[in-house]
Amino acid sequence: MAKPILQLENITKYFPGIRALDQIHLNIYPGEVHALIGENGAGKSTLVKIMTGVYQPTNGRILYKGNEVTFPNALDAQRAGIAAIHQEASMFPELTVTENIFMGHHSGKSGHVDWRSMKKRTKDLLDKMELDINPDSLIKNLSTAQRHMVEITKALSIDADVVIMDEPTSALTLKEVEDLYKIINQLKDAGKAILFISHKFDEIFSVCDAFTVFRDGRYIDSGRISDSSIDDIVKMMVGRSLDKMFPKKKAEITDTILEVRNLSKIGIFKDISFSLKKGEILGFFGLVGAGRTEVMRVLFGIDKKESGTILINGQEVVIHSPAAAMKQGIALIPEDRQDQGVIQDMSLTHNISLPQVDSLFPFGVLNKKIEDDLTREYGSLMEIKAASWDVNANTLSGGNQQKVVIAKWLATDPLILIMDEPTKGIDVATKAAVHSFVSEMAVKGLAVILVSSELPEVLGMSDRICVMHEGVITATFSRDEADSEKIIRAATGHDSIEEIV
Amino acid sequence: MRELIKKREFTLLLLIAVMLMLIVTQAPSFVSPENILRIINDTSILIMVSIGQFMVILTGGIDLSLASIIGFSGMAASMLNQYFPDLPVILILFAGMGIGTFLGLINGVLIAFGKVPPIITTLGTMSIFRGFTFVMSKGQWVTAHEMTESYMNIPHGSFLGLSNLIWAGVIVSLVMYYFMKYVRTGREIYAIGGNKVAALFVGVKENKINIIVYSLVGLLSGLAGVMWTARYAAAVNETAIGFELFTVAACVLGGVSIAGGSGTVVGVILGALFLGILTNALPVVHLSPFYQLGLQGVVILGAMIINTLSEKRNEKKLLNRRLQ
């Protein structure tokens, strides 16, 4: 067997107050696709940043092509031949496709920028990937999927020996995913090493040769994909089997509480119609950028709709602000917990009372006791683990922060609870707790919309599933008729609703 | 062609043309070559310094101290000339630029390594640099008869029929245009303003860019300081007070996004020219010079509102094209 091209030995990384990686090992071989598997928060992204020179390891060695190396800067890693497709938005929206691809390694001699050759190379690269994108377009004018493809093109523009792909398929359609697989195979044949990060097992099993599993910042195990089963890997990844993950209880589904008719927002989503009953959990599945979050934002009054009607208990309602949505009994647990869910530099008490400050204190004067009582009640209900209720939210782990968000909305006593990716980036235990909690609330008559990109979650929790693709609901399935294949096909636009019906 | 029309620079050019036409109906001589040259001469300093401010705004910062840098380096250069009249003026010119660069570097270091937000840093150094100007001059002025003829000739001398000041403006404009479009470092300034995280991922060093940008503003302000004091044949302690706001105005007029990441050198030059024409047109159309400030406020606000509204319309158009 060939020698590994990249070896990570005993890599440890501290951040103030937290140990993100603890003596990690990883060996990547040329001509192989290596899967890095772990839940969100397992330390995968930190490791990627270390391999690409964005972070420096606190301890441990990196061996590249047999020599010990350090990458003090992203450029050094790039020059050495390590390219990455980052998960985070790493584009320059105001600049052109060409420049996004070449930023940091512009063509041209001694600091001069040779636009003509850059444009030509961009055109060639895009042609090679069979992408119909103008090299002169500004990134902000491209769709989400196009941006991801540019991001992939960018990584390929460096003639790298190691290509790191951090969840590259999250926004791609089926056709684009197939194209990506083709590219991966070409790279493999050319003897490149690929590190493929994903938590979608079908993907991992169709393109990867070997795997390494992380959990809680620690190395768990590695092996050959051909020698392993999904179950084995899942067990390593979560430290337990999956059955307990979706403790779905039978809830009594009664009257329709929410009805949405032909909701449209130009360029974002079109003719969205669905209904939601008390006690029901309605799943919303789709690719990143399919328009699910945007529909929920309109329902919660963050954005304005262009047309369509929203009925609650049969009455048409106007929701022009989140405050108005709250009056109708709607609560939204937003997609971006860090930036939209909690206020990082505020205490848990202040976070939890925030949505209700006006109704809790009708004369505008704060009363500590009322707030404390509210926090204690809902904080303990959600079993939030914190040193006290007065610590700032940013001292909590992701899972506990999410519990704070749920507690703050539960405290408003909602009738309809919209959860947008409620378990993104939180640990397994909290994930299971959130699931069982949602299930219990449904039993008590709460109507729930569950927006999720995780197919097992949607399948495991929902009574019905709406699938969106490019701003349209392409299919709706009941719990019994839903299966992963049907849902994926609908989500990637392979079946229009007519074909399904 | 359609691409050209869509560009903001084109809109601004059109606006300038319309303004000129309106002025011509009142005073045909306004567009005579001599007068046009006079306006460009008057605006050259604003153009140079605004390009500096543009780079700073592009990175998402702001430089409130550049007027104080103009004042300090202008005073320093004038005093050099006063006390060492035999010193070649070219050396004084370089000294002025060097002093400006140094002051800019102080800003850059505080911002890059001290992690002090640009607005605070430059608000502070605005006072500090201005205070040291007074300390250095002991509150005295350097007046025309204390300056040598050759010093005052730095901006006034001419070459090929254009004043040195215009040449300076033209050279700075061309160099900076080239720098921002065809030099890697120039493009990296766009990267920092556009998305700091992404810039980090591709190895663009934020600290390095900040140091370069603030030093460059210092350099341009130093140059402007020499030009300013020599042109008006006086170095007073209050030189250029409030000028930082005009440079921001020129940028905003030129379509530079105050949040950073977008804008062009050409736009900024046009924005500065627009302000220059406006100032020069007031007496011609029989408005008292006291109207200048207010009119500027109206024009800048108007330009900003139009920019904002047209951007919103563009976004909507874009959305309409998607998902048909």
Next chain:
Amino acid sequence: MIMDRKKSEGSKSIVDKSRLVDESGLNSRIVSFVTKWEFILVVLLLLEIVVFSNLTPHFLNTFNLLNTTFTFSEKAILALPMIFIILSGDIDISVAGIMALSSFAMGYASSQGAGTGVLVLIGLCVGVIAGLFNGLLVTGLNMPAIAVTLASMTLFRGISQAILEDQAYTEYPEKFGYFGQGYIGDSMVPFELVLFLVLAVIMGFVLHKTTYGRKLYAIGNSSSAANFSGISVNKVRLTNFVLNGLFAGIAAVLLTSRIGSTRPNIATGFELEVITLVVLGGVSITGGKGNIFGVVLAIFLLGYLKFGMGLLNISAKVMIITTGALLIIAVLIPGFMDSTKARNKLKRQQNLETTEKNLNKGIDE
């Protein structure tokens, strides 16, 4: 002692407990108190008093200390609503411009024979309208506050300059002089100072004890999270700008009354001094952090620094330099302390880690 090594399946979270460092020790609490910015300001203020009273006998003199507040009361009053503005992540550079416009309006009304009451009313109304103008542009069109107020500053002062040219209004009713020159009863306490203190108490109450204040902090920390929590972010921001206009109107009344004249260049440069006070008081320029106590301390610190240096015949220019330096230091030092703290924490973590490993080794063997 600090790290809890207990590993129960149930308490495992994204960052399991063993990956966190506890900070509730007495030492770290003392450190965090002493390094509080308000504490440093109090120390500086005391230091200032000790130094100046040793250098000059005229410093520690009740009449002088009270009377010198005339020189900074207007700026102090302007600093109060500026706290709200900066706390919620905005900025208003136009305050001095508003004062110029408001003073101009009062001057004009006075020249037309308006009485004291009407003058005050006009002064405040102009301030409110100007603030509303700013607020509507910032919130309605979603334009950056710094750009809007930069332009409106030019506009407000420009209006007064266009009409007043190089003239001045100098005729004001005799009673009007009380606001900026008068004392409370027969005491030595200036009316301006009392007004400032009363307003400071009110604004402090609003900031720290009401839902409005809570919303300001929420918006300043994360306007999107505040919006998602049902807070009308733009309504609060608009109110801030109107409030700022109102206070600029009050300051205009005081300043016009104190100097008894209106010129277009009145209050030039106030905006930067006011922002300096707020930042020096520990309010974060990026929003979300700060309190009224720190700003009030900064106001007296800077005001008496100027007074003391004046008594010692130190040039005003040195004062300008000191102010600028203080402003930068006020941000530099807490930032530096934070990063040192973080670095120490990292070190502590690593040390703990090694001792723990050795311990574990010992147990294993």
